[in-house]
Amino acid sequence: MKIVDLRNKDYQTDIDLLNLIKRSEMEIDQYENAVKDIIKNVKEKGDTALLDYTELFDKVKLDSPEELVITFDEMEKAFDQLDDDTKWALEVALERVKTFHEAQIERTYILEEEGMLLGQKVIPMERVGLYVPGGKAAYPSTVIMNAAPAKVAGVKEMVMCSPNPNKYTLAAAFLCGVDTVYRIGGAQAVAAMAYGTETVKKVDKIVGPGNIFVALAKKNVYGIVDIDSIAGPSEILVIADETANPEWVAADLLSQAEHDELAAAILVTTSEDLAEDVKKILYNVLLKDFEREEIARKSLENYGHIFIVDDLDKACDVSNFIAPEHLEIITKNPFDLVEKIKHAGAIFIGEYSTEPLGDYILGPNHVLPTGRSARFSSPLGVYDFIKRSSLIYVTKEGFDRVEKYARQIATAEGLYAHRLSIEIRKRSS
Numbered sequence: 001m002k003i004v005d006l007r008n009k010d011y012q013t014d015i016d017l018l019n020l021i022k023r024s025e026m027e028i029d030q031y032e033n034a035v036k037d038i039i040k041n042v043k044e045k046g047d048t049a050l051l052d053y054t055e056l057f058d059k060v061k062l063d064s065p066e067e068l069v070i071t072f073d074e075m076e077k078a079f080d081q082l083d084d085d086t087k088w089a090l091e092v093a094l095e096r097v098k099t100f101h102e103a104q105i106e107r108t109y110i111l112e113e114e115g116m117l118l119g120q121k122v123i124p125m126e127r128v129g130l131y132v133p134g135g136k137a138a139y140p141s142t143v144i145m146n147a148a149p150a151k152v153a154g155v156k157e158m159v160m161c162s163p164n165p166n167k168y169t170l171a172a173a174f175l176c177g178v179d180t181v182y183r184i185g186g187a188q189a190v191a192a193m194a195y196g197t198e199t200v201k202k203v204d205k206i207v208g209p210g211n212i213f214v215a216l217a218k219k220n221v222y223g224i225v226d227i228d229s230i231a232g233p234s235e236i237l238v239i240a241d242e243t244a245n246p247e248w249v250a251a252d253l254l255s256q257a258e259h260d261e262l263a264a265a266i267l268v269t270t271s272e273d274l275a276e277d278v279k280k281i282l283y284n285v286l287l288k289d290f291e292r293e294e295i296a297r298k299s300l301e302n303y304g305h306i307f308i309v310d311d312l313d314k315a316c317d318v319s320n321f322i323a324p325e326h327l328e329i330i331t332k333n334p335f336d337l338v339e340k341i342k343h344a345g346a347i348f349i350g351e352y353s354t355e356p357l358g359d360y361i362l363g364p365n366h367v368l369p370t371g372r373s374a375r376f377s378s379p380l381g382v383y384d385f386i387k388r389s390s391l392i393y394v395t396k397e398g399f400d401r402v403e404k405y406a407r408q409i410a411t412a413e414g415l416y417a418h419r420l421s422i423e424i425r426k427r428s429s
Contacts, residue, residue: 023303161192
């Protein structure tokens with residue numbers, strides 16, 4: 001983990017910071033063709049391709065397409081196998097996430113004016129596909145974060161794809177009311193949900209994180225279906241001053257470094273002592289005998305940085321430049337900095353607001369923009385699972401009030417049939 005002194009420097013030209021920013025520019029060329037081939041094969045061969053890819057990539061040999069399907073009854077059995085404490089934790093998490101997202105519900109509305117009714121009809125999507133990763137860890141929390149807002153929005157049917165889902169993932173799917181789970185992962189799962197196969201139903205939108213193959217597959221099927229985002233590796237940035245507990249800061253950085261080798265853990269601090277202490281604690285204490293040490297160490301070596309800055313205003317500037325997925329503010333007066341933050345997926349304020357609480361139990365969604373996309377994107381929410389239709393009703397009186405303006409604009413645009421459709425009504429009335 002590298003300590004970089006940005007005091008009395010232009011941070012926007014610092015090579016270490018710029019290299020960190022470039023991490024978000026994924027090297028996709030080497031994967032793009034492979035992903036396109038997988039999508040094409042699934043479109044053409046359907047279930048046969050899914051069975052082949054499941055054996056090739058997930059090392060699971062299935063004898064028939066029926067074995068791709070995990071029924072609701074099987075999900076319920078998985079839930080029944082959990083110990084009571086885990087059941088209760090998942091139930092509490094789901095309830096908190098649902099409660100938080102209920103505040104995001106949009107309503108159909110009508111605006112009435114003379115001779116017109118103008119409004120918007122809010123309609124939930126009919127069928128949504130959730131992608132939940134397997135591999136390095138189990139992610140029941142990801143099931144909850146993707147499914148709960150969809151349920152709150154009123155989505156009629158939810159299907160889920162996950163390679164080798166374990167009992168925790170399936171139990172969460174049961175709690176959330178997921179209708180069907182498919183034992184499919186990777187780009188082939190995305191293709192199956194986007195185009196449909198003999199077994200997998202086509203969906204209207206695909207949400208959920210995944211590896212580079214999943215991200216590129218979502219990018220390639222966008223337009224056939226909607227997607228939430230093209231998610232990159234996880235990232236955390238901590239703004240801290242001399243009052244911060246170095247052990248707590250180090251633990252929070254490690255909580256993201258353990259995700260995968262591409263995760264970024266960043267500290268921006270005004271304290272040189274804190275910078276040194278955090279680094280020592282990470283390497284000399286926390287990484288020792290750590291179960292996921294190999295993954296975390298690679299992440300910290302490649303994308304772990306500690307930036308020392310002149311003051312907290314500059315710390316906020318550096319954070320806004322990076323636009324992190326997760327931002328923690330651990331300073332003497334953390335609320336003083338909140339209004340200065342322009343770009344962050346989620347902002348954790350104060351020393352007890354550790355990011356893992358947000359991952360699991362607080363309520364706000366943990367599916368967040370990554371790779372600097374917090375500059376223009378938002379957390380996953382109910383608004384991602386609805387669509388809106390405009391409602392327009394015009395009477396004769398309303399027509400007479402506005403028709404001349406519409407004719408004038410149609411003339412300016414040279415769209416004569418537009419003008420004609422208005423003039424015909426004017427002449428006939």
